[in-house]
Amino acid sequence: MPELPEVETVRRGLIPAMEGRRIVSARANRADLRFPFPQRFAERLTGTRVDRLDRRAKYLLLRLGSGETLLMHLGMSGRFSITAEDLKRQPGDFVYAPAADPKHDHVVFDMEGGVTVTYNDPRRFGFMDLFETGADDTGPYLAGLGPEPQSNAFSGPALSQAFKGRRSPVKAGLLDQRVVAGLGNIYVCEALWRARISPKRLCASATGVRAERLAAAVRAVIAEAIEAGGSTLRDYAGADGAMGYFQHRFDVYGREGEPCRRGCGTVKRIVQSNRSTFYCPGCQR
DNA sequence: AGGGGGACCTGTGCGC
DNA sequence: TGCGCACAGGTCCCCC
Numbered sequence: 008m009p010e011l012p013e014v015e016t017v018r019r020g021l022i023p024a025m026e027g028r029r030i031v032s033a034r035a036n037r038a039d040l041r042f043p044f045p046q047r048f049a050e051r052l053t054g055t056r057v058d059r060l061d062r063r064a065k066y067l068l069l070r071l072g073s074g075e076t077l078l079m080h081l082g083m084s085g086r087f088s089i090t091a092e093d094l095k096r097q098p099g100d101f102v103y104a105p106a107a108d109p110k111h112d113h114v115v116f117d118m119e120g121g122v123t124v125t126y127n128d129p130r131r132f133g134f135m136d137l138f139e140t141g142a143d144d145t146g147p148y149l150a151g152l153g154p155e156p157q158s159n160a161f162s163g164p165a166l167s168q169a170f171k172g173r174r175s176p177v178k179a180g181l182l183d184q185r186v187v188a189g190l191g192n193i194y195v196c197e198a199l200w201r202a203r204i205s206p207k208r209l210c211a212s213a214t215g216v217r218a219e220r221l222a223a224a225v226r227a228v229i230a231e232a233i234e235a236g237g238s239t240l241r242d243y244a245g246a247d248g249a250m251g252y253f254q255h256r257f258d259v260y261g262r263e264g265e266p267c268r269r270g271c272g273t274v275k276r277i278v279q280s281n282r283s284t285f286y287c288p289g290c291q292r
Numbered sequence: 293a294g295g296g297g298g299a300c301c302t303g304t305g306c307g308c
Numbered sequence: 309t310g311c312g313c314a315c316a317g318g319t320c321c322c323c324c
Contacts, residue, residue: 009317009318010317010318013317041300041301041318041319041320065318080318080319081318082301082318082319083301083302083316083317083318083319084301084302084303084316084317108303111302128301129301129302129303130300130301130302130303130316130318131300131301131302132300132301132318132319133318134319173294173295174294174295175294175295175296179295179296182318184318184319191317191318192316192317192318193317194317260317280295280296280297281296281297281298282316282317283315283316
């Protein structure tokens with residue numbers, strides 16, 4: 008479910024609840040999510056302090072006083088809710104509302120200061136792991152990730168280089184986390200629309216000036232989405248009460264049959280590598 | 293080697 | 309109202 012902007016919004020929402028606080032106790036309510044929890048999961052977390060909350064691509068990284076890093080991925084349906092006496096606006100309020108069904112509450116962190124952070128994930132595509140801090144680039148998850156879209160390492164020339172010789176559609180190229188890290192189905196569709204590039208165009212033919220346009224579009228789309236997430240955080244809970252999943256105005260995603268915002272045609276839905284792609288055949292070439 | 297398709301799960305919304 | 313199907317924002321694994 009969450010792509011980079013949603014994960015970044017979740018990170019920012021978790022900071023007041025977790026950063027600088029000791030984990031009084033941690034608990035996993037089952038043996039696995041997508042993968043088994045690491046050995047002695049609860050014991051390795053209990054008693055340690057969360058020094059910092061980082062993000063890389065769609066991964067949250069809790070840097071712990073113990074010298075370990077807790078890596079968390081939200082999969083498609085992972086959510087956090089927070090309850091906290093000292094963060095509440097009104098007594099009895101949730102800071103971020105709990106997900107509807109508590110039977111999917113899989114991990115609970117009791118934090119210093121009466122703050123409780125609960126991870127809920129109906130589909131259990133999410134996962135958590137612990138590794139020694141500093142080993143980010145040698146572990147199975149983060150090694151090989153491409154540049155962050157907001158970093159200097161991501162640029163037109165870099166994207167052009169990554170696309171060179173690739174025979175796959177540019178939609179698949181942008182979804183490849185080794186090319187650029189953090190994009191998912193929605194923001195790839197949005198960036199391609201913004202850059203006026205057809206999702207069916209082959210990567211190899213989207214180098215040069217097209218890659219330049221695409222890189223700029225990716226940056227803009229991601230920046231705007233993070234900003235939209237930030238505004239829902241400022242309002243505390245978003246419309247549905249859940250942190251990180253904000254209502255955002257999409258240009259093409261989910262708009263099949265509706266008019267293109269450029270007024271040139273109708274948004275079309277196709278399937279590429281088993282996933283929905285939305286685009287406007289009128290302006291995307 | 294790179295790329296496509298299926299698998300992993302549960303929930304929701306729609307048509308009949 | 310109930311049932312079955314299609315679909316959902318991610319990633320891994322297998323196979324060509």
